Amino acid sequence: MTTDVDGLLSGLDVSRETLERLAHYEALLKQWNPKINLVSRSSMDDFWTRHMLDSLQLYRLAPKTESWLDLGSGGGFPGLVCAIMAMQHDAGTQFTLIESDQRKSVFLRTIIRELGAPARVISKRIEAVAPVGAGVLTARALADLDGLLAYCDRHLSPTGVALFPKGVNWKNEVAEARKRWNFTAEALTSLTEPNAVILKIHGVARV
Numbered sequence: 279m280t281t282d283v284d285g286l287l288s289g290l291d292v293s294r295e296t297l298e299r300l301a302h303y304e305a306l307l308k309q310w311n312p313k314i315n316l317v318s319r320s321s322m323d324d325f326w327t328r329h330m331l332d333s334l335q336l337y338r339l340a341p342k343t344e345s346w347l348d349l350g351s352g353g354g355f356p357g358l359v360c361a362i363m364a365m366q367h368d369a370g371t372q373f374t375l376i377e378s379d380q381r382k383s384v385f386l387r388t389i390i391r392e393l394g395a396p397a398r399v400i401s402k403r404i405e406a407v408a409p410v411g412a413g414v415l416t417a418r419a420l421a422d423l424d425g426l427l428a429y430c431d432r433h434l435s436p437t438g439v440a441l442f443p444k445g446v447n448w449k450n451e452v453a454e455a456r457k458r459w460n461f462t463a464e465a466l467t468s469l470t471e472p473n474a475v476i477l478k479i480h481g482v483a484r485v
């Protein structure tokens with residue numbers, strides 16, 4: 279970790295202790311990544327922007343909740359990073375990470391145990407998990423918006439909020455999803471990519 283990281287995360291209220299926890303996470307991910315492909319190799323040079331900052335920016339956009347659900351967590355982005363951030367605020371939020379890949383789940387459980395993060399991992403397919411009723415639901419690089427809204431329909435509480443990082447094609451995804459879903463969406467500027475947004479969504483119901 280270099281001093282650049284301090285600059286990168288400035289304004290996000292990341293404490294020294296949280297930064298140390300994230301650095302420990304990074305070190306383990308770098309050990310495990312060659313064997314189980316937690317993140318693409320091409321993204322490793324820009325690791326703190328592409329993965330840590332990209333995840334941390336969701337934490338400040340989320341309402342206070344007891345139950346945060348992250349779907350298709352992979353190496354823990356964004357759910358596990360937000361769980362580590364939540365430790366700093368002792369917010370009483372419990373994180374649930376759903377990840378069907380068994381080896382990635384072992385990695386996630388290792389980080390959770392070593393850091394004492396307030397999170398659990400369910401190693402099943404999202405469709406096979408009983409409705410969670412989450413207050414906040416996140417997912418990155420998992421499915422198009424139409425697919426994500428079906429997951430909201432199953433797992434998000436009626437008053438809950440979903441946060442989805444989306445790339446340059448987000449307007450098309452919203453238009454396509456409106457054919458099958460009613461929902462309210464706000465497009466918030468991403469801190470990591472100029473044309474990317476974070477869709478903040480609530481009130482999901484089938485058309």
Ligand SMILES: C[S@@+](CC[C@H](N)C(=O)[O-])C[C@H]1O[C@@H](n2cnc3c(N)ncnc32)[C@H](O)[C@@H]1O
Nearest residue numbers: 350351352355376377378379402403404418419
């Ligand atoms: C492209 S990766 C993204 C991982 C992480 N969210 C990120 O942005 O770095 C998608 C992950 O979702 C998991 N996944 C895909 N479909 C799933 C499903 N139906 N149920 C549970 N996990 C799923 C895959 O195993 C994979 O780890």
